[in-house]
Amino acid sequence: MDNPSLEVNTIRRQLMTLERSKKLKILVVDDEPDNLDLLYRTFRRDFHVLKADSGMTALQMLAQEGEVAVIISDQRMPEMKGTEFLSKTVPQFPDTVRIILTGFTDIEDLVEAINAGQVYKYITKPWDPGELKAVVQRAAETYDLLKQRTEELRCANAQMALLTVLVQVTQAATSLEETLIPIATAFNHSFAADGCIVQLLKGNTLVATQGSYSDAGSLENWLSQDPLVSEAIATGKMQVSFNVSKDPKLSGVAHYQETGVQAHLIIPITYRNEVMGVLSLQWKEPYTLREDELKLIHLSAQLVAIALTSSCYHQTTV
Numbered sequence: 001m002d003n004p005s006l007e008v009n010t011i012r013r014q015l016m017t018l019e020r021s022k023k024l025k026i027l028v029v030d031d032e033p034d035n036l037d038l039l040y041r042t043f044r045r046d047f048h049v050l051k052a053d054s055g056m057t058a059l060q061m062l063a064q065e066g067e068v069a070v071i072i073s074d075q076r077m078p079e080m081k082g083t084e085f086l087s088k089t090v091p092q093f094p095d096t097v098r099i100i101l102t103g104f105t106d107i108e109d110l111v112e113a114i115n116a117g118q119v120y121k122y123i124t125k126p127w128d129p130g131e132l133k134a135v136v137q138r139a140a141e142t143y144d145l146l147k148q149r150t151e152e153l154r155c156a157n158a159q160m161a162l163l164t165v166l167v168q169v170t171q172a173a174t175s176l177e178e179t180l181i182p183i184a185t186a187f188n189h190s191f192a193a194d195g196c197i198v199q200l201l202k203g204n205t206l207v208a209t210q211g212s213y214s215d216a217g218s219l220e221n222w223l224s225q226d227p228l229v230s231e232a233i234a235t236g237k238m239q240v241s242f243n244v245s246k247d248p249k250l251s252g253v254a255h256y257q258e259t260g261v262q263a264h265l266i267i268p269i270t271y272r273n274e275v276m277g278v279l280s281l282q283w284k285e286p287y288t289l290r291e292d293e294l295k296l297i298h299l300s301a302q303l304v305a306i307a308l309t310s311s312c313y314h315q316t317t318v
Contacts, residue, residue, distance in 0.1 A: 072136065243286040
């Protein structure tokens with residue numbers, strides 16, 4: 001096989017060219033319409049802004065929209081104060097960064113909220129647009145960093161679990177069927193995929209023997225119809241489409257529309273320069289992988305090849 005580092009670098013460059021146009025979502029909450037509109041106009045160019053005129057409306061909006069990066073809330077609102085509203089968002093959205101706007105001296109409420117980790121910063125009214133924009137930008141960067149570290153920790157734990165499974169399978173493999181399903185399951189969980197297939201080859205042709213795992217149910221055998229798979233088998237190199245809908249070579253492939261797969265990664269399983277099978281990871285939304293994840297995939301594919309070779313050996317000696 002070609003140099004894995006060169007292959008990873010090629011895909012990494014492909015990742016860097018992906019469109020990253022999505023803006024972070026923020027939520028602004030104020031019971032005064034003029035203030036709410038001003039907040040919206042202040043941030044609409046840099047963020048996807050949601051707005052609510054009360055704490056209760058804001059909670060309902062979060063239930064529908066999901067997590068936002070930053071919440072900016074007025075403190076003095078009827079029915080529910082800003083600090084009370086923000087405290088209700090902490091259990092479900094712990095990573096969201098919260099900012100309070102206050103024109104009054106609600107020191108006790110603010111100190112309590114800040115000490116409890118519910119408020120990142122408070123801004124006194126009348127607020128300066130430039131100052132507030134700077135604070136919100138820092139809050140968004142804090143959110144990004146927190147999400148990145150959380151994701152890195154999750155991935156590290158998942159990767160350790162993946163390697164553990166592969167080592168165990170390598171040591172205890174007794175049949176191909178017993179080997180393939182746990183491999184597919186481990187890869188699916190490690191890379192937050194919606195589906196994973198491990199399928200074997202014979203004479204550069206896919207055979208029926210496969211193991212699969214899907215969060216959405218059973219997976220049909222459609223890899224033999226996929227141009228990415230054909231290219232991976234022919235070249236022995238990893239093939240990927242991180243956004244199928246914008247990939248010209250996949251636009252006419254029917255099974256992508258039928259399955260709803262929006263991102264697809266194919267890893268050849270190679271032992272001594274022979275492609276033994278392919279590993280397919282599928283996502284229902286456009287997806288990206290970090291460079292360390294790509295390197296882990298290369299390492300894991302080598303362990304899978306060893307596991308499959310061990311299974312074949314056991315079958316021929318039993």
